[in-house]
Amino acid sequence: MYYRCPTCNLVWYYPLHECVYCHHNVEHILPQHFKIVGITNVNIASVQNPKVPYAVLLLEDEHGQTHTRKTFKTYEIGQTLDWPSGKLDLKTGVALQKIGYDFEATLQTLLTLFPTRTFDPAQKILLKVTLTPTESCPLLTSPELARLMIAWLHTNGAGQDQITLVDRLPRDADVDSILTTSGFAELAQTYAWINLTTEAHESIPDQNVLFDIPQTVLHANFMVHLPILKIPTHKAMAPITESLATLLPGQLGHNLEKMLNYRTSSNLLPDILHVVDAAQAVVNPSSDSFKTVSPKLLLASYSNKPLDRAIADMARKPYHDRLTNTDTNLLGEELAVLQSEWSLFT
Numbered sequence: 001m002y003y004r005c006p007t008c009n010l011v012w013y014y015p016l017h018e019c020v021y022c023h024h025n026v027e028h029i030l031p032q033h034f035k036i037v038g039i040t041n042v043n044i045a046s047v048q049n050p051k052v053p054y055a056v057l058l059l060e061d062e063h064g065q066t067h068t069r070k071t072f073k074t075y076e077i078g079q080t081l082d083w084p085s086g087k088l089d090l091k092t093g094v095a096l097q098k099i100g101y102d103f104e105a106t107l108q109t110l111l112t113l114f115p116t117r118t119f120d121p122a123q124k125i126l127l128k129v130t131l132t133p134t135e136s137c138p139l140l141t142s143p144e145l146a147r148l149m150i151a152w153l154h155t156n157g158a159g160q161d162q163i164t165l166v167d168r169l170p171r172d173a174d175v176d177s178i179l180t181t182s183g184f185a186e187l188a189q190t191y192a193w194i195n196l197t198t199e200a201h202e203s204i205p206d207q208n209v210l211f212d213i214p215q216t217v218l219h220a221n222f223m224v225h226l227p228i229l230k231i232p233t234h235k236a237m238a239p240i241t242e243s244l245a246t247l248l249p250g251q252l253g254h255n256l257e258k259m260l261n262y263r264t265s266s267n268l269l270p271d272i273l274h275v276v277d278a279a280q281a282v283v284n285p286s287s288d289s290f291k292t293v294s295p296k297l298l299l300a301s302y303s304n305k306p307l308d309r310a311i312a313d314m315a316r317k318p319y320h321d322r323l324t325n326t327d328t329n330l331l332g333e334e335l336a337v338l339q340s341e342w343s344l345f346t
């Protein structure tokens with residue numbers, strides 16, 4: 001991403017918020033068009049790149065800057081790539097992007113792969129975060145990602161009073177201390193904050209199953225869900241749906257089944273954008289142990305099941321049987337590249 005001062009017309013190639021000369025806010029420019037100016041074919045495996053052969057493309061963008069990209073596909077010098085290109089379907093689309101040196105640019109690139117969404121002043125928006133560690137998962141939602149997603153909501157028309165941060169914490173939780181420890185204290189001072197456990201819930205039947213939904217969730221128009229990426233290696237997985245199931249009270253396994261059966265047409269839940277910050281992820285070799293790994297990935301989707309299917313495919317782990325008929329449409333990083341790198345972690 002480039003940063004341009006509209007007044008001085010100067011361009012920087014590293015993240016900054018204002019012009020160093022006139023202090024005007026800079027514009028963010030994402031390169032869109034890439035020409036292949038060099039190809040290096042690699043036939044010798046290394047620790048970081050165990051699967052061969054692959055190629056590294058040397059790309060030049062429309063601003064004259066060069067980039068590299070690993071690929072298992074065949075390209076020719078002189079070919080142009082529009083990347084990211086296209087728009088993802090809200091039902092099946094999954095965007096994947098490796099986190100580069102500029103986290104904000106990576107996130108913006110990811111979000112441009114979906115149709116633009118605008119919010120009107122009457123809409124209520126929730127940000128579902130994870131603020132407490134569990135025995136099997138020490139990772140919490142990154143406050144930086146939460147801040148950037150709130151900035152994205154503001155850019156698309158949402159006001160400060162429309163946004164509420166939510167999580168499901170124990171009834172007797174010391175919320176102030178949790179907000180401080182997790183790095184969310186400042187955000188919780190600026191935006192409303194709700195512990196879903198202490199909310200009134202409504203029981204609503206859908207396909208003969210009762211959904212107990214917190215009223216805040218029931219009456220929201222949009223939710224940004226920021227789950228932690230957890231890859232169990234000992235069982236079929238659906239980690240994003242499992243995280244979504246924490247919206248409901250009660251036993252997680254039971255709620256997971258409900259959420260895997262949930263139809264978007266039921267309208268019990270708002271539209272949800274799932275953004276997975278896998279700068280760090282958790283691998284569970286067994287049910288009572290974990291290790292953290294650094295896949296340095298961002299993933300996003302408006303549908304939890306295609307996202308779960310894509311994550312299982314990426315990690316080449318068994319997926320939950322209810323994901324068998326789930327269609328996915330991937331855009332961004334090549335799945336083969338992610339699979340080869342993920343094999344280092346498991």
Ligand SMILES: [Zn+2]
Nearest residue numbers: 005008019022
């Ligand atoms: Zn300037």
